[in-house]
Amino acid sequence: QLQLQESGPGLVKPSETLSLTCTVSGDSINSSSFFWGWIRQSPGQGLDWIGSVRNNGNTYYSPSLRSRVTISVDTSKNQFSLKLTSVTAADTAVYYCARLAGGDLDCWGQGALVTVSS
């Protein structure tokens, strides 16, 4: 059974870099059939797609975050990661990782709350 689990610091200082990792179990991240993505949800708000990565390292990013985002994959660890630089309070959100099958986000992690505060 496919499972995804986010991990990383829950508190990040303004202007610093937010780093999260998603560990995939129950399937190989090396499958070329899927992308692996990050989505965030600010408190009380809707869902915002951040970007996606494939097993070969190909990435797609949200235009609004492209200048600050890097998503990478480590197939040896069956993980993929998110880095978001120069964070502000507006980046406070629950960050989800998910598998993207075609256009379907068909399996999600439970989410990780990241607060940006000094």
Place this chain on the structure above:
Amino acid sequence: DIQMTQSPSSLSASVGDRVTITCQASQDISNFLNWYQQKPGKAPKLLIYDASTLKTGVPSRFSGSGSGTHFTFTINSLQSEDIATYYCQEYDNLPPLTFGGGTKVEIK
């Protein structure tokens, strides 16, 4: 980029009622539309893909229809466990991947 306009933003209905949510795309997206259910404190869950195909295991009271720019999501006979926020999401021309603003469904 494609914009997805979802309405209403919230609704209140009684158990057993039929509930309808609409999603309007800013351009033709064929049937490249999904619907998700998000219960409080939980991750979203895919219910319907390709506008009208029910994911395996999802109760048949949920349905979706539409193509092009106008889409509808229906809950026939609302149950108490259906209390959640529902989102549409398009995938016509990735990237980016765009969500609607969400519809919060409550019990009257």
